[in-house]
Amino acid sequence: MVREETCILGADINKNRGVLSSLTSLRFFAALAVLIHHTAGICENLYLFNLVGQVGWLGVSFFFVLSGFVLMWSFDRKISPSVYILRRLTRIYPLHIVCLLVSLCFFLLTGFPIGGYIGTIPGTIANFLLIQDWVPGHPNIRQAWNGVSWTLSCEFFFYILAPFVFQILIRSAIFKQILIAVITWSIFVFIVIISKSKGWNSVIDFFQMYPVPRAYEFFLGAIGAQWIKAGGKSGSKMLSIIVMVVPNFVYCTFIPEASRCSELMILIFIPGVFLFIVAIAGKDNDGIKCWMQRALLVHLGDASFSLYMIHALLLGVFSIIINLYITKEFFSSIYLETLFVVLFVFVSVTLSLLVHRYLEFPTRQILLRFLKQKEPIVISTVTQE
Numbered sequence: 001m002v003r004e005e006t007c008i009l010g011a012d013i014n015k016n017r018g019v020l021s022s023l024t025s026l027r028f029f030a031a032l033a034v035l036i037h038h039t040a041g042i043c044e045n046l047y048l049f050n051l052v053g054q055v056g057w058l059g060v061s062f063f064f065v066l067s068g069f070v071l072m073w074s075f076d077r078k079i080s081p082s083v084y085i086l087r088r089l090t091r092i093y094p095l096h097i098v099c100l101l102v103s104l105c106f107f108l109l110t111g112f113p114i115g116g117y118i119g120t121i122p123g124t125i126a127n128f129l130l131i132q133d134w135v136p137g138h139p140n141i142r143q144a145w146n147g148v149s150w151t152l153s154c155e156f157f158f159y160i161l162a163p164f165v166f167q168i169l170i171r172s173a174i175f176k177q178i179l180i181a182v183i184t185w186s187i188f189v190f191i192v193i194i195s196k197s198k199g200w201n202s203v204i205d206f207f208q209m210y211p212v213p214r215a216y217e218f219f220l221g222a223i224g225a226q227w228i229k230a231g232g233k234s235g236s237k238m239l240s241i242i243v244m245v246v247p248n249f250v251y252c253t254f255i256p257e258a259s260r261c262s263e264l265m266i267l268i269f270i271p272g273v274f275l276f277i278v279a280i281a282g283k284d285n286d287g288i289k290c291w292m293q294r295a296l297l298v299h300l301g302d303a304s305f306s307l308y309m310i311h312a313l314l315l316g317v318f319s320i321i322i323n324l325y326i327t328k329e330f331f332s333s334i335y336l337e338t339l340f341v342v343l344f345v346f347v348s349v350t351l352s353l354l355v356h357r358y359l360e361f362p363t364r365q366i367l368l369r370f371l372k373q374k375e376p377i378v379i380s381t382v383t384q385e
Contacts, residue, residue, distance in 0.1 A: 020073070020284045022292035023066060023277070024301035030066070031304040033059035034148070035311045035348060042319065043337040054257060055248055058269050060151055061217055063308075065273045067155065068221025069281065072166055073229070081163035083371070088159040090367040092152045092305075093130065095360050099309050100127055103145040106313075114316025119144025130156045136206055148312050150209065157211035158218040169222055174230045177223045184216060189267050196261045208263040217270055224278045234282020235275055244272025300349070306360050307352035314348055 033056040040046075040053025071088075079087075103115045104124075119127060123141035126132040133142045133153035142150045169177060188207065195203040207213045228234065247268040252260065283290060291297075318340075 020070075020281050021298050022280045022284045022290050023070065025292040025294075025297035026066065026277075026280065026301065027063070027304035028297060028300040028307070030059035030062040031308040031311075032345075033057075033062075034308060035345070038312055038315055039341065039344060042322075043341055045334045045337050046341065049341060054252060055265070057262075058248070058265065061266050061270055062273050063151065064154070064158075064214060064217035065221040065224070065270060066277055067158070068218035068223075069225045069277050070221075071162060072169065072222035072225035073281075075162075075166045075170075077167065077170065079163075084163045085159050086371060087368070088162075089130075089156070090364050090371070092155060094363045094367065095306065095309050095355070096130065096146075096149050096152050097128070098359065099146040099149065099313060103313060106317075107145075110320075112316070112320055113145065114320070115313040116143045116145050116147025116149075133157075133209065133211060136202075136210055142209060146309070146313060148308060154211040154214050155218075158215055161215060162218075162222075165219055166222060169219075169226055174223070174226050174232065177226060181216075181220055181223055185267065185271070188213065188216065189264070192261065192263045192267060196264065204261060204263050208266065217266075220270065220274055221277065224274055224281070227278060228282050228285055232278075232282075234286070235279045237276065237279045237283070240272055240275035240279045242272075244269065244276050247272070299353075303349075303352045303356035303360075306355040307348060310352060310355060311348045314351065315344070318344055 033052065035056070036049065037053045037056030037059070040050045040056070043049055099115070103113065106112065106114050107118070117140040120138075120140050123132060123138075123144040126135075126141060127144055127149065130149075130153050132144065133150040134157060135141070139147075142153070192204060192207060194200075195207075248265055251265060251268065280290070280292070284293070
């Protein structure tokens, strides 16, 4: 069982399942990959750091697949869809609002946006409603203010569908689900390749940024949970890592960064993510010990949502300080760039732990009590959900 979901979505449904603490740790690494992606552009002399940064944004896909897995793993059919959605919102909405207000206040005081585009009035309203990513449009709508929150808008869309789609998945045969997933993936790849060759950038943008096609990743994760529940083999971790890493490594080796198709990179990444999460979860469910179960990593995974939400805002603040008070020569030295990266990662992780402990965690407890849960409220923010 995943600790948070056991308590929040039904106290009895998971008592015979293994503890998937390794999945919690994986969240930290996914959030760290996104942080590296956003930071890499500042540090041009750090080759390996920039290499990771070129693909670090794929951590979002990892989050989507893992979210679907975790929520299907702990899904309680007895909870009504409205209650389910409200409980999910207690997970993402409070910190989203705090980060949005911080970004807005900073802009009003300084004139600088620190975490994303300067939002339009409709975009800002959509941000407050968490629907900024639902309608295709300019980035100053979907990625306004704290730009990373576009993924939360996707998650909100997934949460609305989840209670209904999960019921369908529970009633259908697992091999049928996998067959449909493979066919859907093949169709997506075909459409994206054709769109790239024809220059249909709006089609590629739609597949990359908007919740309808991205829901595929979420429900692919749910199918993975169904596979493990049905007693399917977890597979080899090493093989899954190869499938996850090698295709994009080959693609990035032969295709210059400016010519790459981001959505194609997502599509060749997610099969490996699916296999990797299933492999890790299967081993945890069988009680096999793993280094990712160590308490420190699990604790960092607990705070991964805070890390994901605050790092872009913090990077904006760091960038303004550098532009105002530090000469350009600062980044002419690989040693000083390394110092900056170490300092930024340390500050980001430390602040995320504090935000998780003193804001994210207690706020959710209060909201869940307000919703008058009948189950005992002993929660831990183990997942992004």
